[in-house]
Amino acid sequence: MSKKSVKASAHVDQLQAQLEDLQIKLAQVQEQEKRALADYQNLLRRTQENRLEMIQMANRNLIEALLAPLEHLELAVAQHSDSGLKMILEQLKRSLTEFGLEEIKAQGKEFDVQTMEVAEGSGQGKKVAKVLRKGYLLNGKVIQHAKVILG
């Protein structure tokens, strides 16, 4: 083999190695690009879902803050049988219902772990004997679990 062809074949080898190296790098970069694209598409999908949820739950913080005063108003109505006070309570409840608030009916019902929480001092029965704190759903989602005592 001539010197020239030896040199040429060495050059070819070098190029071959370079090519392989580049092919590996290209594959890596393509993989990275796919990942970035996938991340982005997932982000888009989730943003969409989050937006929908945000719209549905936009009032959540406000309504949650109103649950304590609502509970206290109910206690007041139970204490004083004042018809005016009762009217105010009904009015408030109606307004909150319009915005998607729904009371979890627990009294006398069978315990449901999705909507209720057993409070300390409870018995071991299956049915709710007493509701310590009312539970609520907002647009079908639990925002406060009912605290209950079982029979």
Place this chain on the structure above:
Amino acid sequence: MAKTGKIIGIDLGTTNSAVAVMEGGSPKIIATTEGRNTFPSIVAFKGDETLVGDSAKRQMVMNPKSTIHSVKRFMGKKHKDEAVKKALKHVSYELTEGKDGMAVVKVNGKDFTPQEISAKVLGKAKADAESYLGETVDRAVITVPAYFDDSQRQATKQAGEIAGLKVERIVNEPTAAALAYGLDKKGTSTIAVYDLGGGTFDISILEIGDGVFEVKSTNGDTFLGGDDFDSRIIDYVLEEFKKEHGKDLSKDPQAMQRIKDSAEKAKIELSSAAQSEINQPFIAQGDDGQPLHLTMTITRSKLEELVDDLIKGSFEPVKKALKDAKLEPKDVQDVVLVGGQTRMPKIQEEVKKFFGKAPHKGVNPDEVVAVGAAIQAGVIGGDVSDVVLLDVTPLTLGLETLGGVRTPLIERNTTIPTSKSQIFSTAADNQTQVEINVLQGEREMAADNRSLGRFILDGIPPARRGIPQVEVTFDIDSNGILNVSAKDKTSGKEQKITIQNSTNLSDEEVEKMKADAEKHAEEDKRKKELVEAKNQANGVAFEIEKQLKDYGDKLDKKDKEAIEENVKKLQELAGKEDVTKEELDKAAEETLTSAQKLGEAMQKANQAKEQPQTDEAEAKPDDKKKAKNKEDKAEAEEGEVVKD
């Protein structure tokens, strides 16, 4: 071969667990299906059903023997271990001796190893991650306390495998917390990790060198946590109520429930506020049948007094750990806080006092371990080391528009590469060229920003103002090179400029420009509004003048003169330096009102002619490109970059 799929990081805690994943180069906590960032490490067996997390916790009271919590305390432990005996006092389920004398949980006559129980917790983490990512997850990094021995670590690994997760690595919790703060990149350092969670307290002293963490010593109190802090508040409230009304509320479950809820709320509030109100009306009935209300104010200092011994007590293990590591508090370079209870300002203050330096802040202490685990997972999965760090534009890029106003195109902190286009138009009739002045900065007026370059687009076919459509495109590539092009949509003529290093500013320069913008924000806003009001006024005057020219002869001479007078006044006003926005708005309004007659005349004329009105395209003053003076034309060369 490159492995596919994400590796998740799981903080498998005694009380609560959390899961995180690397996404787009940064760690992200994955919310549970219930929408929370952490979930109780509780598993319950209820009939054929297995509940994990919040739902298991909610039924714990009715099902104490089949609800397994704090199982981490028994991981890899023999049943006869002292620690097991001690922990057993705090759980209500049954523990027995299994294979090789190991502790196993007995539920409904069936034995479960702590690994099997933990696997259910990990299984929930896996399921939540899968639902978030929308793909199968089969690999994880799981954290364990630094003091876990080989058998406990092995048990944790098995738990992962039972859950269908290949455990890529077991990482120490304090190491994960340090990773979350990037302390591995600091070179050599000694780090103290103060971890006060829901039910356990751990202190770990770590040493980091060349990215490798070494645990020097650990200590702690296995039964100290945030729950103890809550109890102190509850006891205090009960005692105060008793003092005032002579009634013991601790026997009334409903009252206790309300007090518990308010105590927890008060504790959280007192981390950010100086005082918190507890208001629970109608909590009981007095002997006279009258309702009793619970109203009290708890100050932050009262809370600190109530839990003083708990906080002070936590420093005993800290001292021991330092002693074991043969170190003094001053030898510690970095302090990291973990666990929700460390949000309490008093704890942060005491930690700072003890070590003589402020602890790291910024990562949520409930989530910091999971975040660190995700970072470790990212390193293994190649997400972190190979991550392409995308730059952002440090300052807003925009261009100068009519009246010397800066119109932003690419807002600051936009991730690059990016591109944005907007259509602009001419400000004067028959304007054949527009100048594009590329600006960088946060100020409202063009002159207050840095001009990166300018060029002229000419050859726009003569038309009425606002008719030509000039599309301006800003494009920044990944190297920060900004390409600005302007294209006249009618003639297709295009002109562009390339600006190197549009993002290449020193931090000081960026900070200065941002600070300037903040300082002048009000003044700039006023200036901009004034210019916009002037543009609006000129626009109104222009339109009415045009209509007067076409239809003025249809008006009474008196009406026409009145309108002309108003237009003249408005133009004069817009030309004045010391005019206010309010004056201009008022004058524009008056001019428009006076021109109503003109509108009527136009309508009549059109009806009479019964032919379509000539195209009266709306001229939007805001979109007008700044008119270029004639003399500039001679100087401007196509595509010339005028650097200043």
